[in-house]
Amino acid sequence: MECDDPSLLLSSSLQSSAEACLRQAEILKLGDLLRFRMHHSKLIKDRSSDNSTYPSTFMANEAVNWLLEKREAPDRPTGVKIMKKYFKYDVIHHVCDSVSSFRDAKLLYRFRDDDGTLMQERQTKLLRRAERMYMRMLIQEDTLLRHKQPGSELYSRIFQGRELVDWLIQNREVSSRLDGESLCRTMVEYGILQHVSRLYHFSDSAMLYQFAIAFRRKRKIIEILDVRTAPLKHDSDGNQSSLLDLCAALPFNDFVLAPSASNTEPMAVSIVERRGGASNTYYLRYYKPPPSPLRGPPSVLSKPVSVEELLEPGAPYLSKSLTILGDDVGWGFVIRGTGPCHVQAVDPGGPAAGAGMKVRQFLHTVNGMCSLRLDYQTINRLIVAGPRRLVLEVLEPFD
Incomplete structure (x- = not known):
């Protein structure tokens, strides 16, 4: 795709600058990943040291322990090296800025994104x-x-x-x-x-x-070690390998939705055979899904509930506020309904469960917006388009 206007050509210096910014963006994405994962694991909290309280901090040696526990690092020296890189790239810093590097010790560090000192x-x-x-x-x-x-x-x-x-x-x-x-x-x-x-x-x-940035690419914390030298992965890269990776996680004869060859309507990819060996081989069969949508699991509600019933004075519902910090996968819950919407399922190990979300809760507000009369598809769009820090007000039935 060539352009007839030479004034639109990027200079070599601008191309180099854009590539440097792209690598810095990868550092920011990896920093977000580490920060959200550590928040979700409750490693980041208010701590006291020398008669002072430091909010949103983590202990250095606990962070390295966590990397080993989550298999984000193969050994302790690599775990320390990973954290040193995050320190070098100014993603984290010592709470008093009196330590010039990351040390595997009982020292307090903090993400710059948690105290508003993030540069650039x-x-x-x-x-x-x-x-x-x-x-x-x-x-x-x-x-x-x-x-x-x-x-x-x-x-x-x-x-x-x-x-x-x-x-x-x-x-x-x-x-x-x-x-x-x-x-x-x-x-x-x-x-x-x-x-x-x-x-x-x-x-x-x-x-x-x-x-240029592959926003939805599943990153690994250890990528920080070679983020300055590794080949850049763009948004258009890796579609086929992503499908095969997903197939590898599915059981025999299971299927996943994927784009068709014409890119006009989805097709279902079925794993019809898998052979072991040095590398697994997948045989994929494509077929069109049925015209009518498949039915989901039955509702967790014993009976339908209207908005008026929820808001009626003396209604048997308790209002609760939940703050859910999404991780690199999502928020960890499923909603259903046409207004009001209720929580249909909660991932036991996800961020929502850690924040106190339960099935059968009704969504009253989403990030300050009343959602009682919105359907689940509209609410899903609001959540995905908003920040990772999700603030909900829910109505929970009395047990």
Whole structure:
């Protein structure tokens, strides 16, 4: 995909700067991963030392123990090396800044994101804004992220520059086309957005672009060791291997939904045979799912409950506030209903269970917005498009 306007060509210095920003974005993503995982494991809490209280801190040697326990590091020296890298990249710091490195000892450290001292504030805000926009695009029915084949090459999750500006205006991210183009050019310069050839700047035109960062890629904490030198993984990379990885986790004759060859409707991939050996071989059979949706498990409610019953004075429901910090997988609960919605299932080891969520609770507010008359699909979109720190008000029936 070439452009006739030479003024849009990225200079070599701008390309290098964008790549450096992209690697810094990977450091921020890995830092978020470690922080959320440690919060979820209750390693981060208020601690006292020398008659002073330090909020949201963790003990250095406990963090290394945790890496070994969770098999994020093969041995203690590697675990220490991992934490030293996070310290070097300014993701964590000593609570008093009196220690110049990470030490495997009874010393208190804190994530800079927990005390508001995270550097590169503009890049961090832009990265998280872009991730929020990306997740909103994914869940929208007429998604902007599509597979296209202009000419002889097939591109994954791409869009025209003018389509992105249209989307920004329609979703009230910007107020004008000029503001939209300015935002997109900034994202290119920070390595968040890129032309499919990676050679051109942003233009509000038919030129094709994609997100450079693989927001949904499942990262590993140990990747911090070679984040500056490892080949960059872009948003369009690794679709086939992801499918095979998912198949490896499924039992024989199970299936998973995947895009069809035409990318117009989903197909189901069935594992019909698996052979052992040095490497497993999967034989996949594609078939169209039935036209009518499959029925889910029965409701956990003994009878339907209306909004009026929930809000009736003296109703047998207790209001509770829950703060759920999502991890790299999600929040760990399932809701159902057309308004009001109730909690259908809770992952026992997930963030929601740790925050006190239970089945049969009704969702009253989501991040401050009343949700009693919203269906579960709308609430799911609100949650996914919002921050990882989810604040809910629920109505729990008296036992």
